[in-house]
Amino acid sequence: MEFNEKQIDILLAAERLFATKGFDGTSVRDIANEANVNVAMINYYFGSKDKLLDTFFEWRVPDFMINVDELALIDNALDKIDAMVDRSIKSMNSHRKLYHIITIESSLKQRMLISEAFRKLKLHNLEVISSVINEGVKQGVFKAGYDPILIHSMMMGTFMNFQMNHCFLQDQLRIDNDEEYANYIETTLTEFIQKTIKALLTYEK
Amino acid sequence: MEFNEKQIDILLAAERLFATKGFDGTSVRDIANEANVNVAMINYYFGSKDKLLDTFFEWRVPDFMINVDELALIDNALDKIDAMVDRSIKSMNSHRKLYHIITIESSLKQRMLISEAFRKLKLHNLEVISSVINEGVKQGVFKAGYDPILIHSMMMGTFMNFQMNHCFLQDQLRIDNDEEYANYIETTLTEFIQKTIKALLTYEK
DNA sequence: GTTTAAATTAAACGTTTGTTTAACTTTGTC
DNA sequence: GACAAAGTTAAACAAACGTTTAATTTAAAC
Numbered sequence: 001m002e003f004n005e006k007q008i009d010i011l012l013a014a015e016r017l018f019a020t021k022g023f024d025g026t027s028v029r030d031i032a033n034e035a036n037v038n039v040a041m042i043n044y045y046f047g048s049k050d051k052l053l054d055t056f057f058e059w060r061v062p063d064f065m066i067n068v069d070e071l072a073l074i075d076n077a078l079d080k081i082d083a084m085v086d087r088s089i090k091s092m093n094s095h096r097k098l099y100h101i102i103t104i105e106s107s108l109k110q111r112m113l114i115s116e117a118f119r120k121l122k123l124h125n126l127e128v129i130s131s132v133i134n135e136g137v138k139q140g141v142f143k144a145g146y147d148p149i150l151i152h153s154m155m156m157g158t159f160m161n162f163q164m165n166h167c168f169l170q171d172q173l174r175i176d177n178d179e180e181y182a183n184y185i186e187t188t189l190t191e192f193i194q195k196t197i198k199a200l201l202t203y204e205k
Numbered sequence: 206m207e208f209n210e211k212q213i214d215i216l217l218a219a220e221r222l223f224a225t226k227g228f229d230g231t232s233v234r235d236i237a238n239e240a241n242v243n244v245a246m247i248n249y250y251f252g253s254k255d256k257l258l259d260t261f262f263e264w265r266v267p268d269f270m271i272n273v274d275e276l277a278l279i280d281n282a283l284d285k286i287d288a289m290v291d292r293s294i295k296s297m298n299s300h301r302k303l304y305h306i307i308t309i310e311s312s313l314k315q316r317m318l319i320s321e322a323f324r325k326l327k328l329h330n331l332e333v334i335s336s337v338i339n340e341g342v343k344q345g346v347f348k349a350g351y352d353p354i355l356i357h358s359m360m361m362g363t364f365m366n367f368q369m370n371h372c373f374l375q376d377q378l379r380i381d382n383d384e385e386y387a388n389y390i391e392t393t394l395t396e397f398i399q400k401t402i403k404a405l406l407t408y409e410k
Numbered sequence: 411g412t413t414t415a416a417a418t419t420a421a422a423c424g425t426t427t428g429t430t431t432a433a434c435t436t437t438g439t440c
Numbered sequence: 441g442a443c444a445a446a447g448t449t450a451a452a453c454a455a456a457c458g459t460t461t462a463a464t465t466t467a468a469a470c
Contacts, residue, residue, distance in 0.1 A: 021314070022313050027458080029456085037418090039420095040459085041417085041418070104227075104309050104312070106369075107368075109225045109226070126377075147397075149374065150363075150393075150397045158362040162362075163312075169358070188352075200401050200404045203404035203408075244429090244450095245430080245431090248428080248429060248430075
């Protein structure tokens, strides 16, 4: 999938607007304005507003998988959890606008195609978490019997909560700017999730 | 705030549609159709589509606070966590459509009024969690130094992840119908969150 | 320099949007 | 039963929507 400069301008403008106003709340004229192109260019290049969204996901979703190769080099199960959480949060945080859009739009029952595009990604990441946990159980470090789906949901959900309630939390945590907020997520929040998973998996009773 | 039958029909129809199609994705004609009333009735009773949303929140948000009185009767800090999580999840789950709408719409930067209505609620619930944790710390049961905001975010986020990814998770967990899914949330998921918080707050190192 | 295809534009297209109107019906009051 | 107020309706409103058109400009090839 190759795009020229103008097409990328449109895709990036759409990303910005969809994340702040939602897909339905954004008009093609909004996008054209934000991208500094003529309205007709959007239909000329992408066919329709709906197809623009499809193309946007096809364009963005691929660079999302948790890198398994890096994790394979780590022996200690606890360290592996740390690395997995760290990579996941960093990836989600650097594509946070995309994540925001996917979360909103795929939760609306009308847009099943998006869900399908996102589905494979979630299945892959779920698989990675499963294998990390299972390895820890085999090593005798982790308790058995925890459903990876729940742990995956916890990690994703906690991160997304910071995305969805950005304003409220930034205010509560007395953080001044977006950059510092992103930094908080990659340090304090990451550490919290790491600790939480490790605590749970080694919890007695 | 008193409403007649027809007004409530409209509010409930709006709730159903906003939760599945989003506010911007729902037209006043959609709502009128779903509520079996004439289109003009919505503006007649509520003034405008925007004011309908405002009124909807004013109508729904009040029955949301975690009941502090119940918690006061419980001495043991661990039991208090269990009760607090149980009540919170049950409340959110029984108003899950409202929660879905609030999460989506308040995350879009255009609708700040909603955020304000939701803000007080979040502050109250945050306060409740804080006091439960602090009491546990005083009793020597919990480790000190955990930010209640992170624990609150974890609980809310994990629940909301089950709401936003309903289809995907229901499929993954091999659950057939919505009722069973709601039951899973009030049993297995609740237990998971309870265990996670308790594990974290008693975690060594 | 001419030709051909791609890129770009302003204007217009037909729908759908939220809202209002004006006429009509129902309801309650004296 | 006359009256006023509230409820209800189909029709019309202007504005905004996604999309298409047809004319024009740009770029590349020969």
